[in-house]
Amino acid sequence: xxxxxxxxxxxxxxxxxxxxxxxxxxxxxxxxxxxxxxxxxxxxxxxxxxxxxxxxxxxxxxxxxxxxxxxxxxxxxxxxxxxxxxxxxxxxxxxxxxxxxxxxxxxxxxxxxxxxxxxxxxxxxxxxxxxxxxxxxxxxxxxxxxxxxxxxxxxxxxxxxxxxx
Amino acid sequence: xxxxxxxxxxxxxxxxxxxxxxxxxxxxxxxxxxxxxxxxxxxxxxxxxxxxxxxxxxxxxxxxxxxxxxxxxxxxxxxxxxxxxxxxxxxxxxxxxxxxxxxxxxxxxxxxxxxxxxxxxxxxxxxxxxxxxxxxxxxxxxxxxxxxxxxxxxxxxxxxxxxxxxxxxxxxxxxxxxxxxxxxxxxxxxxxxxxxxxxxxxxxxxxxxxxxxxxxxxxxxxxxxxxxxxxxxxxxxxxxxxxxxxxxxxxxxxxxxxxxxxxxxxxxxxxxxxxxxxxxxxxxxxxxxxxxxxxxxxxxxxxxxxxxxxxxxxxxxxxxxxxxxxxxxxxxxxxxxxxxxxxxxxxxxxxxxxxxxxxxxxxxxxxxxxxxxxxxxxxxxxxxxxxxxxxxxxxxxxxxxxxx
Numbered sequence: 001x002x003x004x005x006x007x008x009x010x011x012x013x014x015x016x017x018x019x020x021x022x023x024x025x026x027x028x029x030x031x032x033x034x035x036x037x038x039x040x041x042x043x044x045x046x047x048x049x050x051x052x053x054x055x056x057x058x059x060x061x062x063x064x065x066x067x068x069x070x071x072x073x074x075x076x077x078x079x080x081x082x083x084x085x086x087x088x089x090x091x092x093x094x095x096x097x098x099x100x101x102x103x104x105x106x107x108x109x110x111x112x113x114x115x116x117x118x119x120x121x122x123x124x125x126x127x128x129x130x131x132x133x134x135x136x137x138x139x140x141x142x143x144x145x146x147x148x149x150x151x152x153x154x155x156x157x158x159x160x161x162x163x164x165x
Numbered sequence: 166x167x168x169x170x171x172x173x174x175x176x177x178x179x180x181x182x183x184x185x186x187x188x189x190x191x192x193x194x195x196x197x198x199x200x201x202x203x204x205x206x207x208x209x210x211x212x213x214x215x216x217x218x219x220x221x222x223x224x225x226x227x228x229x230x231x232x233x234x235x236x237x238x239x240x241x242x243x244x245x246x247x248x249x250x251x252x253x254x255x256x257x258x259x260x261x262x263x264x265x266x267x268x269x270x271x272x273x274x275x276x277x278x279x280x281x282x283x284x285x286x287x288x289x290x291x292x293x294x295x296x297x298x299x300x301x302x303x304x305x306x307x308x309x310x311x312x313x314x315x316x317x318x319x320x321x322x323x324x325x326x327x328x329x330x331x332x333x334x335x336x337x338x339x340x341x342x343x344x345x346x347x348x349x350x351x352x353x354x355x356x357x358x359x360x361x362x363x364x365x366x367x368x369x370x371x372x373x374x375x376x377x378x379x380x381x382x383x384x385x386x387x388x389x390x391x392x393x394x395x396x397x398x399x400x401x402x403x404x405x406x407x408x409x410x411x412x413x414x415x416x417x418x419x420x421x422x423x424x425x426x427x428x429x430x431x432x433x434x435x436x437x438x439x440x441x442x443x444x445x446x447x448x449x450x451x452x453x454x455x456x457x458x459x460x461x462x463x464x465x466x467x468x469x470x471x472x473x474x475x476x477x478x479x480x481x482x483x484x485x486x487x488x489x490x491x492x493x494x495x496x497x498x499x500x501x502x503x504x505x506x507x508x509x510x511x512x513x514x515x516x517x518x519x520x521x522x523x524x525x526x527x528x529x530x531x532x533x534x535x536x537x538x539x540x541x542x543x544x545x546x547x548x549x550x551x552x553x554x555x556x557x558x559x560x561x562x563x564x565x566x567x568x569x
Contacts, residue, residue, distance in 0.1 A: 026340055027344070100458035113461055128480075129480050131479065
């Protein structure tokens with residue numbers, strides 16, 4: 001009798017938990033709004049522009065010729081190439097706890113005011129606490145446009161090689 | 166069915182149905198409190214009063230607050246502060262009480278630690294108290310989201326990101342908690358629900374447990390003396406009120422308690438009317454903006470010590486240290502290996518431990534407020550390491566303690 005009661009109550013409890021979990025999931029409308037298209041031809045060299053994707057800031061930096069020339073192997077791996085232009089494209093949130101680091105043009109680097117983390121112009125971390133460089137949003141290159149939220153082969157390669165999470 | 170007689174008075178009518186005389190005795194006039202205590206024993210009542218102030222002011226704020234990302238900021242800063250008659254009063258009471266309640270909680274906690282009030286049958290008082298601390302913290306955090314200003318948004322962003330647990334990258338969990346990729350409408354409404362319903366319910370339940378945990382072991386006293394409450398109360402009821410070591414909870418102890426509450430309320434309303442600024446961060450008077458982080462983010466003063474334990478380390482170590490700091494206080498009754506339940510002043514090394522811990526937490530609090538640069542980073546790191554070392558050392562220094 002106790003076992004039977006326990007079984008019925010258990011099924012009910014699990015069902016309730018599933019419903020409660022699902023109720024807290026992001027709504028379909030939130031998920032559907034998760035795509036942003038950027039026209040990459042409008043950016044000027046050496047200027048940091050903040051775009052918005054899924055409510056998050058996206059840093060776009062069209063690299064200067066000097067930057068492209070001095071890129072290391074690890075920096076090349078993060079490079080987004082559209083046509084013949086090179087871009088630093090990243091989610092502009094510190095990988096520590098998600099504050100937005102500020103770009104300091106004189107030092108060509110980003111400083112996070114929350115816990116003192118630093119990143120260079122290519123998006124790599126140069127000072128802890130952040131555990132890794134900026135995350136790169138899923139992107140797909142389409143001519144001179146980039147669609148954020150869709151996975152293209154260039155992004156897939158970065159993800160597979162562990163350049164981004 | 167019980168036998169009822171014609172009531173001789175309203176009191177008798179109620180007494181037959183609800184046994185109000187027995188209830189009054191059990192809860193008040195024959196609930197016994199030691200005489201050998203000081204004003205620090207009134208902090209429980211001060212907390213109960215502060216919680217009531219939060220509840221009442223919260224009810225009035227709730228009537229005009231709009232839990233909508235477009236309207237929330239203006240419903241607080243315009244409607245409540247300017248349109249509603251005395252709306253500012255409820256907001257100032259609510260904000261100041263939310264801050265002051267933590268000051269009193271810390272005093273209450275450290276009083277318990279100093280006098281050994283978590284030992285010899287009083288473990289559940291301590292554990293339920295620490296659960297209350299956790300729920301009050303969650304209540305404070307969820308409430309902080311509601312004005313939907315810059316500090317609300319970015320505190321929400323940073324604190325929910327903690328749940329990705331660093332190297333485990335549980336981004337799905339963080340998105341589930343928020344109901345979105347970033348704090349947005351779903352986030353605001355669910356934290357509104359937590360703040361006005363679920364967490365207050367949990368707090369009220371835990372307050373009940375906290376009081377219930379007190380009944381059998383009774384209140385501790387200034388010497389940690391084991392009092393025979395049965396014998397002492399008989400002595401009191403027999404008329405030897407001077408010779409007995411105990412007094413009635415009501416009205417005797419209550420009258421002393423309310424004296425302290427009176428002084429507290431004068432101080433409290435001085436803050437509400439003249440010094441409310443400390444509880445209302447200027448940065449939060451800018452509406453939330455997901456594309457602009459304030460130059461310097463810091464939590465309210467009562468979270469600074471644990472924030473400073475998170476900050477100086479790399480992300481994974483920082484999270485482990487932070488988790489350690491959150492749970493370690495709960496384990497105090499078992500980490501303190503000495504059977505002595507006396508004030509810290511009579512406990513040798515424990516006395517040193519107590520004061521070093523208190524000063525260390527004040528240092529952590531101060532460093533947490535300062536920017537993470539230069540010498541402050543170093544002091545913060547040392548203080549954070551000291552905090553961890555102190556708790557690891559506790560079982561060893563108390564194990565060798567001499568019988569007091």
